[in-house]
Amino acid sequence: MSRFTALLRRELRGFFGSPLVYFVAAVFLALSGYYFYTDLNAFITFGFGDSIVEHLWQRLFNDIVRVVLTVIPLVTMRVYAEEKNLGTIELLYTSPLRDGEILAAKYLACMCVFLVLLGSTVLYPAMIYYIQPFDLSQLKAIYLGLFMLVSTMVLIGIFVSSLTQTQLIAAMFTYGSVLLLWNLSWNEAALPTDLLGVISQLCAYDHFEPFARGIVELKHVAYFAALSLLMVFGTLRSMESRQWRGRR
Amino acid sequence: MINADHLSKNYGPVRAVDDISFDIAAGDIVGLLGPNGSGKTTIMRMLTGFFAPTAGTCSVAGVDLVEDSLGARRHIGYLPENIALYPDMNVRGYLTFAARTRDFGGNVKQRVDDVMEECGLAHMARRTIGKMSKGYRQRVGIAQAIVHEPEVLILDEPTVGLDPRQIVEIRSLISQLAGRSTVLLSTHILPEVSVTCRRVLILDEGRLVAEDTAEGLTKKTVGKREAVLRLRANAAEAVRVLGAVDGVESVEVTATASDGTVSLLVAAEQATDLVPALVREVSERGWPLYEATPRVMSLEELFVKILEDGVGS
Numbered sequence: 001m002s003r004f005t006a007l008l009r010r011e012l013r014g015f016f017g018s019p020l021v022y023f024v025a026a027v028f029l030a031l032s033g034y035y036f037y038t039d040l041n042a043f044i045t046f047g048f049g050d051s052i053v054e055h056l057w058q059r060l061f062n063d064i065v066r067v068v069l070t071v072i073p074l075v076t077m078r079v080y081a082e083e084k085n086l087g088t089i090e091l092l093y094t095s096p097l098r099d100g101e102i103l104a105a106k107y108l109a110c111m112c113v114f115l116v117l118l119g120s121t122v123l124y125p126a127m128i129y130y131i132q133p134f135d136l137s138q139l140k141a142i143y144l145g146l147f148m149l150v151s152t153m154v155l156i157g158i159f160v161s162s163l164t165q166t167q168l169i170a171a172m173f174t175y176g177s178v179l180l181l182w183n184l185s186w187n188e189a190a191l192p193t194d195l196l197g198v199i200s201q202l203c204a205y206d207h208f209e210p211f212a213r214g215i216v217e218l219k220h221v222a223y224f225a226a227l228s229l230l231m232v233f234g235t236l237r238s239m240e241s242r243q244w245r246g247r248r
Numbered sequence: 249m250i251n252a253d254h255l256s257k258n259y260g261p262v263r264a265v266d267d268i269s270f271d272i273a274a275g276d277i278v279g280l281l282g283p284n285g286s287g288k289t290t291i292m293r294m295l296t297g298f299f300a301p302t303a304g305t306c307s308v309a310g311v312d313l314v315e316d317s318l319g320a321r322r323h324i325g326y327l328p329e330n331i332a333l334y335p336d337m338n339v340r341g342y343l344t345f346a347a348r349t350r351d352f353g354g355n356v357k358q359r360v361d362d363v364m365e366e367c368g369l370a371h372m373a374r375r376t377i378g379k380m381s382k383g384y385r386q387r388v389g390i391a392q393a394i395v396h397e398p399e400v401l402i403l404d405e406p407t408v409g410l411d412p413r414q415i416v417e418i419r420s421l422i423s424q425l426a427g428r429s430t431v432l433l434s435t436h437i438l439p440e441v442s443v444t445c446r447r448v449l450i451l452d453e454g455r456l457v458a459e460d461t462a463e464g465l466t467k468k469t470v471g472k473r474e475a476v477l478r479l480r481a482n483a484a485e486a487v488r489v490l491g492a493v494d495g496v497e498s499v500e501v502t503a504t505a506s507d508g509t510v511s512l513l514v515a516a517e518q519a520t521d522l523v524p525a526l527v528r529e530v531s532e533r534g535w536p537l538y539e540a541t542p543r544v545m546s547l548e549e550l551f552v553k554i555l556e557d558g559v560g561s
Contacts, residue, residue: 006348010334017336087332091392094296094328095349096321243299 004101011109014078021113024074028067028117035063036124052134057125058212061142064121065208068114068150069182073174075113076157077167079106084165099239103158103232110154118146138214145211148224149204153178155231162238178204249274249430250295250400254304257290264290266454267304272447274399277426279441279462280434282451283551288434289329290454292404295432296326309399322351325398325429329405331389335378339369339388342377343395350396359395367391367421383414390421394429401425403433407440419444438550441465450554458554475514475522476502478539479530483510486535490514493529495522509538 015021039060047055083089092102125139157174164170184203185191191199200206207220250272257265265287272278280288294301295308297317306313309323333342343360352359364370367387372380377388386406393401406422407415422444425431435441441448442462450458479486487499495516503511516522523540530537 003349003351006345010337010345013336014334086335087328087330088334090298090328090332091326091346092349094293094298094321094324094326095346096318096351097349098318 003095003097004105007097007101007105008108011079011105012112014082015075015109015113020074020078024071024113025117028071029120031067032064032121032124035060035067036121039063040128052128056128057139057142060124061146061212065146065149065182068117068146069153069178070175071117072114072150072153072157072178073171075110076154076161076174077171078161079110079158080162081164081167081170085167093239093242099236103235103239106158107155110158111151114150114154118143118150141211141214141216144216145208145220148211148221149208152204152224152228152231153181155228155235156181159231159235159238162235249276250306250308250432252291252295252304252306255291255294255301255306256303257287257294257299258302264454265294265301268451268454268456269304270449270456270459272430272432274430275427276447277422277431277433277445278447278449279445280432280449280451281436281438281441282434283436285453286436286451287454288436288451289404291451292326292328292402292432292434296324296402297321322396323399325393325396325401327389327393327401327403327406329408329434331386333377333385333388333392336376338374338376339364339380339391340373342388343391346392347395350398352396359397363391363395366394366424368417383410383417386410386414386418387421390418390425394425397428399429401429401431401433403431405434405436407435407437450551452551452554457551473516473518474543475516475526476539476541476543477512477514477526477530477537478509479512479535479537480507480509481530481533481535486510486512489533490526490529493522493525495525511539513543 039056042059043052043056080089083092128134129136156177157170160174160177161167161170164173181202181204183205185196185200185206186203188196188200201223207223210217210220250270252268252270255265255268256263268287268291280291282288293299295306295313297313297320300314300317308320311320311323313320334345337345340360343363344356347356347359361370364373367390369384369387369391372384375384377385380388390403390406393403403422407418410418419440422431422433433444442465445462448460448462448465449456450460477490483501483504487501490496490512491499495518497515497517500513500515501510502513505511514522514526521542523542527537527540530540
């Protein structure tokens with residue numbers, strides 16, 4: 001077993017060995033199940049026969065994203081803040097591990113949690129497909145968009161966690177950041193017209209929405225990739241700051 | 249084995265370590281002695297690759313910590329001050345994790361078993377670290393530092409916060425390790441270095457103020473000028489009688505206990521061992537004697553002496 005695998009196992013243990021992730025999963029599954037039921041109900045009552053993508057999946061996954069955005073800070077808050085608070089990070093920093101390896105292990109462990117959570121939502125379309133098969137290509141686009149969105153937001157949460165020793169502060173700032181990014185251009189009338197274009201380009205919702213309609217475009221993929229790289233860069237610089245701050 | 253060459257570290261405008269140089273030979277056991285805030289932890293963090301020095305260089309096992317921090321860290325076992333371990337892991341799981349993340353090449357399971365045996369943790373293998381006493385957690389801390397068989401051991405205040413029995417156990421464990429690894433340990437407790445180390449580096453405000461052998465340090469710290477006595481007698485009479493002993497400058501009652509014993513601090517006119525003459529006088533009078541020792545200096549007094557004398561450096 002390599003040192004990276006050992007580190008990843010430790011991170012996974014940190015999540016799946018603590019009760020928090022099970023409470024988070026329970027709330028996530030309850031809420032996503034509730035949204036599936038109500039959205040399906042609305043689809044049957046008002047939109048049966050229309051496009052299933054537009055009237056069910058788009059609506060359901062926009063609802064699920066709202067739940068995911070609430071859950072992300074609770075998962076990412078501990079990754080650095082807890083280690084800094086306990087002091088365990090000092091032994092990681094003095095082991096023969098690259099900062100990039102530490103970050104990668106933490107990111108992959110967080111993504112494993114979300115793969116389990118998002119994987120469970122496959123049950124909803126699978127049930128519909130069993131009753132009435134439909135075109136799966138658009139659903140694949142939705143899951144690709146969901147993965148990119150969650151991955152980016154997780155990296156934002158990890159970056160924020162690397163800045164503090166207090167998990168609650170990490171959670172609150174992550175929640176504020178992801179919510180702001182998601183809602184940045186929700187009221188176009190409130191924004192100055194000359195900045196509207198720029199703000200719309202920064203808004204995560206505007207880049208996820210095409211995926212939710214079943215459309216995959218390179219510019220939206222590039223948006224999530226660029227934001228992710230920025231967060232990776234920020235986190236690595238934050239880890240490096242021990243060089244001049246002299247603290248964990 | 250451990251080399252520091254004009255090492256300095258600034259935290260913003262504050263200079264925590266100021267132009268320190270030393271060499272530690274393979275197999276040696278050296279103590280860094282200094283009060284809190286003297287730069288001990290900062291030096292150790294530079295030597296373990298936690299952060300880089302502002303100026304100067306340091307190397308461990310011949311590998312430069314600035315140029316090849318990752319390579320150097322493979323040779324180091326580190327016990328930070330107030331060791332923090334993952335509270336949710338058990339001892340075996342944690343030591344296995346420590347061995348793997350530090351690239352231990354051999355049979356990890358066997359090595360973990362051996363280390364647990366050596367550190368007196370074998371019966372605690374399945375115990376969750378969060379539920380262990382401070383003394384056992386410290387043992388796990390030392391076990392994780394040696395599990396990958398490093399050539400260099402860096403121990404930051406290894407006995408801080410332990411009870412006296414645990415202190416003795418940890419000191420004896422460190423002494424056993426000294427044969428196999430080169431050990432640098434820090435402490436702010438004066439007797440600790442005399443007991444554990446062969447050589448002592450004395451720090452004050454980020455500077456190396458003196459360097460001495462443990463024996464040399466003991467000689468310096470045992471005061472020739474003052475003696476502490478505890479005996480059962482009338483305090484005023486004891487002061488009068490002992491004050492008349494040849495060479496005594498003053499006698500001071502430092503405590504009177506409810507059991508009728510008095511503690512006295514006797515100072516000599518010049519550097520001389522007062523204890524034999526005082527004991528002779530006390531026994532001639534037939535006073536029961538409970539204690540008679542040359543007074544050992546406190547760390548603060550030692551610093552004053554070093555800075556005044558400029559000795560040892």
